[in-house]
Amino acid sequence: MNKRFFEQVVDVLAKNISTAETELKYTNPFTLLVAVVLSAQSTDVGVNKATQDLFKIASSPGDIINLGIDRLVSHVKTLNYYNTKAKNVLALSHMLADEFGGQVPQTREELVRLPGVGRKTANVVLNVAFNQPTIPVDTHVMRVAQRLGFTKHTRPEKVEADLEQLAEGNPHIHKIHHLFILHGRYTCKARKPLCAQCPLAAVCPNVQAV
Numbered sequence: 001m002n003k004r005f006f007e008q009v010v011d012v013l014a015k016n017i018s019t020a021e022t023e024l025k026y027t028n029p030f031t032l033l034v035a036v037v038l039s040a041q042s043t044d045v046g047v048n049k050a051t052q053d054l055f056k057i058a059s060s061p062g063d064i065i066n067l068g069i070d071r072l073v074s075h076v077k078t079l080n081y082y083n084t085k086a087k088n089v090l091a092l093s094h095m096l097a098d099e100f101g102g103q104v105p106q107t108r109e110e111l112v113r114l115p116g117v118g119r120k121t122a123n124v125v126l127n128v129a130f131n132q133p134t135i136p137v138d139t140h141v142m143r144v145a146q147r148l149g150f151t152k153h154t155r156p157e158k159v160e161a162d163l164e165q166l167a168e169g170n171p172h173i174h175k176i177h178h179l180f181i182l183h184g185r186y187t188c189k190a191r192k193p194l195c196a197q198c199p200l201a202a203v204c205p206n207v208q209a210v
Contacts, residue, residue, distance in 0.1 A: 006166040009148060009200060013179040016199045020178040022128050024048065029104040029129035030096070031055050034064075034089050036124045037116045041080045050076045061093035061102050088116025106130050120156060123177075133173045135163045140184030141177055147188060147206040 014020065023044040026032035031051070039047045054075040058064050064072065073086045092114040096102055104125065105111055111122035123136035135141070137156040141163075145151045151162040167173050187194050195207050 003166055005203070006150060007170060008203065010167075010170060010172050010176060010179060012199050012203075013183055014172050014175070017179055017182050020172075020175040020182065022124070022178065025051060025055075027055055027059055029125065030061060031059050032129050033092070033104050033111075033114075033117070033121075033125050036121045037088055037092070038076060038079055038085050040085070040116075040121075046079060050078055061096040064090060064093040065097060085116065091115035092117065104129065106132075108134075119160075123160075127174065127177065131174060133167075135160055135167060135177045137163070137177075138181065139190070140182075140188075141180040143190060144180045144184045144188050147193075147204065148200070149205050 024032065024035040024039060025048045026035050035047055035051055038050065054072075058067050069086060069090055072090060073082060076082045076086055079085060095114055096104065100110070106126065108119070108122045108126060111117050111125060112119060120136045120138060123134040126132040127134045127136065137160045142154070142156065142159050145159055145163060150166060151159045153159050153162065163176070167176050170176065172179070187198050195201050195204075198204065198207070201207050
């Protein structure tokens with residue numbers, strides 16, 4: 001698919017999704033980082049429930065360190081893989097305190113050094129907290145991109161590269177991944193896409209197949 005079709009799709013989504021932003025609740029770059037780390041294999045709704053009380057008492061690396069592993073686990077135990085996630089959050093808090101002055105770094109290279117932080121998590125933090133034009137690729141973004149013919153790849157970094165090429169210069173570049181996520185989460189669903197309600201139905205190359 002060409003760049004013009006990509007721009008058409010993004011324009012339609014932007015007109016139909018009034019609030020294109022993360023559904024994770026956070027108060028600063030650090031709490032956003034923690035929320036995204038906790039969101040792996042968990043829903044945003046579940047993460048928000050877990051962090052609602054946590055972020056009231058812990059909104060910095062020092063707060064998490066002072067909280068300790070047991071109290072941290074007690075806040076996140078409703079999430080999948082909570083033990084591993086709690087250990088990573090505590091470890092990244094120590095690393096931020098020791099190496100970054102307690103501040104969340106603003107480069108992907110530094111972010112992915114943190115325990116529990118991969119490329120997608122780093123891209124989310126860079127985009128949401130620091131307004132950088134990254135395109136994090138999760139299952140929703142990948143599904144929408146594949147169904148619309150914007151990529152044939154299944155590896156997130158290759159899908160990301162395809163989308164970045166198409167998105168270059170787009171006025172909505174900072175919110176493209178939010179548009180794709182929300183469209184995939186609520187309309188272009190994995191098992192039962194709501195094609196009859198989809199604002200892209202008239203142009204989607206995959207609508208007849210799903």
